[in-house]
Amino acid sequence: MTVITISRGSKSMGMAVAEHVAETLGYECLSRAVLLEASEQFDVPEIKLAKAMHDAPSILERLGHRKHSYVAWVQSALTRHAARDNIVYHGLAGHVLLKNVAHVLKVRIVASLEHRVAFVMRQENMSAVDAEHDIHKMDKGRQKWTKSLYGVDPTDATLYDLVLNIPRFDVKDAADLICQCAKLPQFASTPDSKRDMADLVQACAVKAALVDEYPDVAVTSKSGNVLVYCAAGDRHGRKVRSRVESLRQSIEGINNIEVHVGASPPERAV
Amino acid sequence: MTSILLSSDDPQVAEDIAFRFAQGEGYKHVGLSLLSEIAKKHDVSEEKLQWALDGTGARKVSRKERDVLLSYVQAATLETLVQDRVVSAGLAAHLYVKNVSHVLQLRVLANPEKRLEEYGEQHKLSRRKAQKALEKLREERIRWSTESFGVSEYDPSIYDIVVQLKQIDTDRVLRIIRETAAFRGFQTMTYSRRCLQNLQLASEVHVALLPSYPAIRVKADGDRVIVHVKCSKRQKPQTVSGIKELARGVETVGLVEVHTVSDLRDADIGAEHTQSPNGE
Numbered sequence: 001m002t003v004i005t006i007s008r009g010s011k012s013m014g015m016a017v018a019e020h021v022a023e024t025l026g027y028e029c030l031s032r033a034v035l036l037e038a039s040e041q042f043d044v045p046e047i048k049l050a051k052a053m054h055d056a057p058s059i060l061e062r063l064g065h066r067k068h069s070y071v072a073w074v075q076s077a078l079t080r081h082a083a084r085d086n087i088v089y090h091g092l093a094g095h096v097l098l099k100n101v102a103h104v105l106k107v108r109i110v111a112s113l114e115h116r117v118a119f120v121m122r123q124e125n126m127s128a129v130d131a132e133h134d135i136h137k138m139d140k141g142r143q144k145w146t147k148s149l150y151g152v153d154p155t156d157a158t159l160y161d162l163v164l165n166i167p168r169f170d171v172k173d174a175a176d177l178i179c180q181c182a183k184l185p186q187f188a189s190t191p192d193s194k195r196d197m198a199d200l201v202q203a204c205a206v207k208a209a210l211v212d213e214y215p216d217v218a219v220t221s222k223s224g225n226v227l228v229y230c231a232a233g234d235r236h237g238r239k240v241r242s243r244v245e246s247l248r249q250s251i252e253g254i255n256n257i258e259v260h261v262g263a264s265p266p267e268r269a270v
Numbered sequence: 271m272t273s274i275l276l277s278s279d280d281p282q283v284a285e286d287i288a289f290r291f292a293q294g295e296g297y298k299h300v301g302l303s304l305l306s307e308i309a310k311k312h313d314v315s316e317e318k319l320q321w322a323l324d325g326t327g328a329r330k331v332s333r334k335e336r337d338v339l340l341s342y343v344q345a346a347t348l349e350t351l352v353q354d355r356v357v358s359a360g361l362a363a364h365l366y367v368k369n370v371s372h373v374l375q376l377r378v379l380a381n382p383e384k385r386l387e388e389y390g391e392q393h394k395l396s397r398r399k400a401q402k403a404l405e406k407l408r409e410e411r412i413r414w415s416t417e418s419f420g421v422s423e424y425d426p427s428i429y430d431i432v433v434q435l436k437q438i439d440t441d442r443v444l445r446i447i448r449e450t451a452a453f454r455g456f457q458t459m460t461y462s463r464r465c466l467q468n469l470q471l472a473s474e475v476h477v478a479l480l481p482s483y484p485a486i487r488v489k490a491d492g493d494r495v496i497v498h499v500k501c502s503k504r505q506k507p508q509t510v511s512g513i514k515e516l517a518r519g520v521e522t523v524g525l526v527e528v529h530t531v532s533d534l535r536d537a538d539i540g541a542e543h544t545q546s547p548n549g550e
Contacts, residue, residue, distance in 0.1 A: 110427045157377070157379060157424070157426040160432070160434065161433070162431070163429070165426075165427060165430045168371075168430045168455060169455065170455070173450075173455070176449075177431075180445075180446075181442070184437070186437040186439075
């Protein structure tokens with residue numbers, strides 16, 4: 001019972017590997033389904049969510065908070081899926097959206113620039129210069145996105161358990177290596193790691209409910225005890241407190257919910 | 271049969287895995303012990319060779335001398351790698367063995383928590399200071415690998431596989447190496463063997479030329495050697511004849527082609543031996 005996230009550079013055939021892994025292990029393969037679910041639940045067009053997950057925030061977007069809301073909604077949808085176990089997620093930022101859960105195997109698929117250029121030239125019927133330009137633009141966008149939202153560089157190998165350079169493997173061999181790692185007892189869900197995942201689902205659900213009105217909130221949850229961290233300010237704190245109370249009814253499993261005003265949130269907060 | 275190049279952010283980790291793999295699978299293990307042979311052959315100090323390979327801490331040799339020392343290590347390592355079924359760690363081969371399909375390049379990232387703890391204990395540092403020191407080491411290694419070989423050793427795309435020893439343990443890494451080495455794509459082919467032999471010959475010519483011509487790139491194809499050198503128009507005839515003479519002194523070199531360029535980055539020569547991306 002494992003969750004596998006496959007992060008990939010653009011045009012690095014990560015999707016083919018993800019599908020092969022899911023088929024071999026009999027897991028659900030997810031990417032767009034998460035966006036669709038978030039789109040339905042929070043009544044946002046899928047295209048807007050996809051854009052928020054794909055493109056780096058522009059200067060105007062950085063000043064606003066809409067993008068943070070979209071990401072929180074996608075994260076909430078993803079964690080709900082992940083809590084059911086046995087999924088392969090190859091959408092963006094799975095490794096950061098599902099951090100701190102022990103039974104998540106984090107994989108990155110990379111490919112050399114030459115290989116990716118050749119792939120794009122073939123697929124899009126482009127010149128080498130245009131293909132390289134497109135790839136650089138996509139990579140920069142993704143790097144900027146992850147850095148701006150999570151402060152990490154997606155190309156940093158320490159974020160992953162396994163990085164595979166795909167042109168050196170065929171899709172089947174790469175998938176076999178991932179499947180073997182996924183079967184390791186270290187990546188099997190345990191009662192503790194399941195509890196961590198349930199806590200993450202709950203924290204994400206609370207964050208998703210609050211983020212549109214209060215974009216600066218951070219949330220943690222432990223066994224149904226939810227802590228909401230928000231910026232200092234009496235009025236602000238009172239508003240958040242009254243809004244939070246209403247969540248007891250709408251989100252399942254909350255035993256206790258507290259608001260911490262002005263305190264800095266712990267690293268695991270969402 | 272595949273050869274394996276191991277590297278790690280913690281050199282001891284790569285060394286241990288290389289040793290265990292070589293013992294278990296009957297591979298020849300090539301590591302830092304090769305330095306004493308290189309030191310004897312070129313009459314240089316082993317300590318300087320070690321520093322040239324490490325690149326961190328206080329500077330013990332000049333940049334020019336470091337490049338010469340690294341060229342010795344490179345040539346000696348490539349000489350052992352052409353034998354097949356070799357597992358190498360600690361000789362920076364992951365940075366200069368490029369485009370050889372039967373060589374599996376693997377980077378093992380040490381468990382960050384464990385490394386931090388061990389480093390702190392070893393150097394009697396607080397957690398915060400140990401973290402800073404490790405970050406500094408990382409930056410120094412990136413600078414060293416970029417200056418010396420034109421690539422950052424922290425770029426995961428230069429490896430076939432990168433494994434982090436957080437959840438995955440050493441036994442599993444050994445199994446991953448064993449199984450990957452058996453994949454069809456990593457088997458020795460006539461062409462891949464030739465690529466490695468070309469790299470080896472180029473590295474030997476590089477060793478011969480470097481003391482006199484520090485701004486060069488060398489490529490070999492069979493017994494044909496192609497040298498790109500940065501020099502002025504006025505120096506061209508003298509440089510070309512000097513390079514030809516020195517290169518022909520290397521055993522098995524046949525034809526020598528010399529091209530003079532104003533910027534070594536313009537030299538489109540594929541898998542080459544390069545002094546530095548800026549040709550300094």
